[in-house]
Amino acid sequence: MVEFCKTCIMPNSRPRISFDKNGICNACNHSKDKDKTNWELRKTEFLEILSNLKKIKNRNKLYDCVVPWSGGKDSSSIAHKLKFDYGLNPLLVTFSPLIPNEIGEHNRKIMSDLGFDTILFKPKENISKLLSQRFFKERGNPKVAWDAGVNSFPMKIAIEYKIPYVFYAEHGESEYGGLMLNKESLKRRDLREVIEHQIGDFPQNWVNEKINLKDLAPYIYPENEEFDKFKVEALYFSYFFKWSMLENFEYIKKNVKKFKTIKDRTDGTFTNFDSLDDKIDNIYYYLQFVKFGFGRATRDSCRMIQNKQMTRDEAIQKAKKYDNEFPNTYFKDVLNFLDINQNQFDEIVNLHRNEEIWEIKNNAWSLKNTVYA
Numbered sequence: 613m614v615e616f617c618k619t620c621i622m623p624n625s626r627p628r629i630s631f632d633k634n635g636i637c638n639a640c641n642h643s644k645d646k647d648k649t650n651w652e653l654r655k656t657e658f659l660e661i662l663s664n665l666k667k668i669k670n671r672n673k674l675y676d677c678v679v680p681w682s683g684g685k686d687s688s689s690i691a692h693k694l695k696f697d698y699g700l701n702p703l704l705v706t707f708s709p710l711i712p713n714e715i716g717e718h719n720r721k722i723m724s725d726l727g728f729d730t731i732l733f734k735p736k737e738n739i740s741k742l743l744s745q746r747f748f749k750e751r752g753n754p755k756v757a758w759d760a761g762v763n764s765f766p767m768k769i770a771i772e773y774k775i776p777y778v779f780y781a782e783h784g785e786s787e788y789g790g791l792m793l794n795k796e797s798l799k800r801r802d803l804r805e806v807i808e809h810q811i812g813d814f815p816q817n818w819v820n821e822k823i824n825l826k827d828l829a830p831y832i833y834p835e836n837e838e839f840d841k842f843k844v845e846a847l848y849f850s851y852f853f854k855w856s857m858l859e860n861f862e863y864i865k866k867n868v869k870k871f872k873t874i875k876d877r878t879d880g881t882f883t884n885f886d887s888l889d890d891k892i893d894n895i896y897y898y899l900q901f902v903k904f905g906f907g908r909a910t911r912d913s914c915r916m917i918q919n920k921q922m923t924r925d926e927a928i929q930k931a932k933k934y935d936n937e938f939p940n941t942y943f944k945d946v947l948n949f950l951d952i953n954q955n956q957f958d959e960i961v962n963l964h965r966n967e968e969i970w971e972i973k974n975n976a977w978s979l980k981n982t983v984y985a
Contacts, residue, residue: 614981620914621983625905629789639789643918658852676700677777680766682889683720686781689860690849707761708734709890715872716889722870735830752899752964760811760831770844782850801846856919861885879939880908894939905969907935932984
């Protein structure tokens, strides 16, 4: 039986989420912990890390840190704060979106024009497509390999350039409801969490008759021996500063005047400022709805409830209105990228549909339980 958090509206069908005896999800309980956190003390801890930069031997004196950077509101706000609030020179590293769009390209150019050095890495197009097609069919997730690249490539750059810190955005398992392997992973990125919860297995296992090990080089995390040559720490910005996607957007909109968003709203939700750089993202979030029973509007509204920016009743109405909306924007581009037609797409999607939470009513799929029923 699907149950819904009594504070937000996230269902217990979300992977790795847990509810306490009062029916409150762990993401909402984490938000309560954040309210009690001494953020000034966390900021002091952050400043101590910056002061230690001068003591690190053999480091690159030109770049202070790496920011894995999509060009979106979150990574751009981190980069902007590091440079203009804290005087660092971050190197912005982008693992290319699967299907880049104009908004992401525009925002990356605008940030570059502000005085940031950037690296845009684009893996072999044929391999990227093969991996996306494979994981769409096998797991209902065309972004598995891309997730691996986002985790591995910035670390490779940091080691190669001898840059001691990599600042990732938020710790998703705690912020949105998941399973932390240890408390330290709130601060330091834990590869075990990334493999178990995000990627699923090691990219070395993806070799087949069409893909060899060298093809997978961009997706493979650096070996321990590489870290022995130069120590790099991957840290979560959300550990040091209270995290809010809406506040990140408001910050970047205020400080980067030409930053672009969608004019109206993104398919499947009421917001217009999240995950805008890749045309495949709309389908990615739709697949979450099919597999786990919560749509993009639920995802966005839960984050806003946890930051006291929306009420639960408002969130219920947003989910009712938008969760079930099919993402037609860029859909033809996605079909072309995956090299399938709509009938094949529908067949694969339904293979991944969770029939414990879905049923057919009036010749159409319908959720058995909804928060707005």
